[in-house]
Amino acid sequence: MNAPIQWPKAVNEIPKAIFTDAALYEREIETIFHGAQWHALAHRAEIANPGDFKTMLLGRMPVIVANGEDGKIRVFFNSCTHRGNQVEMASCGNRKAFECPYHRWMFRTNGELAICPGSEEFSPGFDKKDYGLRELRTAEFCGLIFATASADTPALESWLGAVAGTLAGALGGDGRLKLLGYQKVRYASNWKAYSDNDGYHAPLLHVGFRLLGWQGGQGSQKPTPNGHLAFESQLKPVVNRDFLKDPSLIDLKATDPESGSLIAQLFPHTVITKHMDVINVRFATPISVDCTEVHYAYFSHADDSEELVRHRIRQSSNLLGPCGMVSMEDASIFNRIHIGSFTPGNAKFQKGVKRTDEVWFDVKQNDESGNLPKWNYYCQLMGFQRSEVA
């Protein structure tokens, strides 16, 4: 039996045990993933046509994100209202209706139960109207579809708060996107280590930036009290273009260098980024205490020329993500944080820490203290009590 986790007094410290504790992970699934938070499950561009759908997990609960024949996007539990069978197995596709193969109940794309064989012998008072696929609360922001299993989740706009502007920018301003494809990966890491990337590491960990003489320009980092984090920064011109045989890969063709890098990290663990000409949404799913699956979805904008789309495909396929030349290091770090977290004690944040008795929100671009409001929020949400003594 593990000793109970002691949350430290100093706000710049977190217990390493929270990354490895299986019982805590179970509580997180209930409290966070099945609880009063919005979770980004799809972008409209992935299911652009009536009948298009995508399946996902919301915590442990399988869901279907469906574009109805009426053009409305809904999120359903992927569970037949008869005996609970998983209705849809494909990761995405297009259907006229969802049919459960077990007893052939058939649901319309708006969720209504259309057919249930043998219903004349069903229980007294059975009414098809009561047996539509169960729908979750949904909301949309620049085409990004969110769902929540809780009635207590605040309205999406207020939940997003100050991160909304960066998020809109990262989604191309208006969210009129087209899907370019997926990179899917599993990290041997707890979801919290995956989503704890900071403003401090980028120029240090990612040697590619240094070799290219490509240090970031001016920028800002804005945390919100409910665990989101928005980064905006300039992209300065690359000094050592000759380092690459084909430097056209890192050209900016549609992006203003003044806001060349936008990152919206949404609590608990969705990242939306527009970096160079890459438009990327990272849909993450906790699989277990030591495994996190991430689907990197890449997009072009609806107004792009054919040439620009090709440029976006080149950048999307080579720069960011788990196989990206300038950022695959993050993947290594996620796994290594996890292994290191089986040792006793606390992880300690230092860069930009001005005080340790309470959290604050004016952080600089390259501080790691921007993550502290999120940790404070997490600590409260999960009901930890801070130690009285240091």
Added chain:
Amino acid sequence: MSLPAAAMNVERQLLLSEIAEFNAAYAHCIDDDQLEQWPEFFAEDCEYQIIPRENVDLGLPAAIVFCDNRGMLIDRVVALRKANIYPAHYSRHVLGAPVLLDADGRGLHSQTSYVLMLTRMDGETRLFSAGKYVDVMVRENGVLRLKNRSVVFDTHRIDTLLVTPI
């Protein structure tokens, strides 16, 4: 894909064994960590991509590696050597027999299955990727080179990261 013609002529057999030999050398180049030589398997004007089969099936173009000239292949190797941080590993490619699909003015069209085993520093060997090469080869000064290699991988849930070419 159709059945091979019953009477395979000698010229076709020679081509197939040449392609098989080419593929074997390509795989050993990667597995023996001679990555600086790897771009030489390609024509100067070439395309190389590693793309999830799922994307191909959905008609989606984004890949996990996409190079449309030999210089970009070299850039990938330089990044791996000098910039990238990743778990050290051995690669081991096991290739199937090539199937010759067509030979036309653009080159030799063939397809070859592979499995790629990865051994990271814990010593355990894991199946990292299964898929196929979809190739167009051309002859330059008598030597076969890849005009186009599309690595279409079934294992579309990547384990952590991919840094070494397939």
